[in-house]
Amino acid sequence: MADFKDELSPELVARLGHDIASVSASFDRATFEQFAATGLGELELKARSDWIARALTATMPPSAEEADRVIRAALDAGGFQGWASMPVNAYVASAMLDRPDVALPLLAALTPRYTAEFAIRPFLESHPDLTMDHLRSWTTDPDEHVRRLVSEGTRPRLPWGQRLSRFIADPSPTLELLDALVDDESLYVRRSVANHLNDISKDHPDVALETARRWSDSTTRGDFVVRHSLRTLVKRGDPAALALLGFDYDAPIEITDFSCSPSTVPIGDAVALTFTLRAAAPVKAAIDYLVHYQGVRGPKAGKVFKLTVRDLPADQPVRFSRQHRFAHVSIRKIHPGPHRIEVQVNGRILGAAEVDVVVPPSTSPEPSTSPESRPR
Template sequence: MADFKDELSPELIGRLAGDLAGASASFDRTAFEQLAGTGIGDLELKARIDWIARALAATMPTSPEEAGRVVRGALDSGGLTGWASMPVNAYVASAMLDRPDVALPLLAALTSRYTAEFAIRPFVEAHYEVTMDQLRAWTTDPDEHVRRLVSEGTRPRLPWASQLSRFVADSAPALALLEPLVNDESLYVRRSVANHLNDISKDHPDLVLVTARRWLRGSTQGDFVVRHGLRTLVKRGHPEALAVLGFDHHAPIEITDLACSPSTIPIEEATTVTFTLHATDATRAAIDYIVHYQGVRGPKAGKVFKLTARDLPAGQAVPFSRRHRFESLSVRTIHPGPHRIEVQVNGRVLGATEVHITAAETSQGPA
């Protein structure tokens, strides 16, 4: 599979140069392409975005107003789409940081091309009141991409971005921005609200639980947002979060016949986890399994995998199974050795088993 960094290619630089040259006869396309393209092959994704942004800063008009007109002209002509918009966002966030009056409306125009969620964050830090006023106004913007920018751009722990430390410390101002978006007609926006709520739950679970209960009572779309927004607390087995979603942490449920088959597999292969649950009373159950991957220095903290939510009838045996592959990924290296697998139901670990991982099998050619 192609690496994301390869999207920021010489071909993209040429397309971006054409978009901007089409909007301004004075834009030095040749100089931009030379600056942006030289040495880019040695850089990773974010460094490539910043590199191209610096080339834009060196070749775009020095006046923020004039540069903004060039960007808008390229947008009006249908340009700056997809990955090509990302260096432009970064350029705006850097070169126009002192001019939020020009930059913020420009980011609103750019965000529908891909996303300006990373570029808005420096303005939250540098021009808090001005940016917050603009974000509040955007909550009613007719463009769903702009409304999503309000939520996604202020997430305290947005992946691939630096943390917004002020919202990590105090999430109430950001949470206030989400209130008008909980019932947004766009699932795209509501999913962002849920992801933002999940971010807040990592630092302020009590605040999130109070908010979740209120949204469930008074919101037309709160069910999805709350369910998705509490997922980290549910994976951690938080009793109150489970209760908000209708799961009884203390429900009498037993597990039998927990096993892995096969119980020994090489790296890159899969085992099937099977077990049976027995509930004394009819119970709604959130069922997860936890894998404690073997690390270089021993077992790691468990990684929770969602299995299902299921109504368990009283007094009946209900079987479950899940196939799990132990393959190395960019975020995880599989090491040989015992890997503990636990089954968690309504936040309680009911049982554990073990699968033994051996070194990956290698095929040998003819002697």
């Protein structure tokens, strides 16, 4: 599968140059394309976007108003499709940072092409009051992409994005925005609202819980938002979050016959997790398992994997099974050693087992063809 960074290619640079040159006779397309394409292949995704943005800064009109006119004309002509808007957003965030009056409306126009959630963050840091004014007005914008920009662009811990230390310390300014969007008709927007409140829960769990309770009582479309926004607290086994979602932390549930097979597994292979749960009374159960991966310096904190939500009947055994593969992925390297696996039900660890993960045996070497090994 192609890497995301390969989307920002010399071919994309050429398309971007074409889009701008088609609406601006003064744009030096050749200089832009030469600048932007030089050394591009050596860079990662964000660095490629920033490099192309630098090329735009060097070749676009120096006037913010004129650059705004050119970009809007290219948008009206159907330009900047898909990934091509990513470096344009980065250009606006850098070259127009001192002109938020021009840049912020322009980012709202660009975000339907490629989300401006990263580009708006420097404006929140440098021009917080003006940027928040725009965000409040965008909560009622007819375009769902603009409304999503409000919640996604202000996420305190947006993945791949600049962290917003002001909102990590005090999330209250963004709650007004989330309140305006929690009942949005677009699931795309509501999912962003949930992700934002989930970010808040990592630093201010009490604030997230109070907000989720309020939404649970007052919203018409907020059920999904509440569930999704509390997922980190649920994984942590927070009793209040579990109770809000209908799970009883103290429900009497016992586990039997928990096993991981095989007990030794090469990197790349899978183990089968099997166990039985029995509840003393009917109960709704959130059933997860945690894997404590080996790190370079020893075991890590448990990584939670969702298994299922199940209504357990009274005093009847229910069998569960799941395959778990110990394979390298982009965000995790598997190290050999003991790995502890735990079963968590309604936030409580009910059982644990250990799997020894080993380096797979190497391929048998080819027979030697050195003179010493040849038959005499």
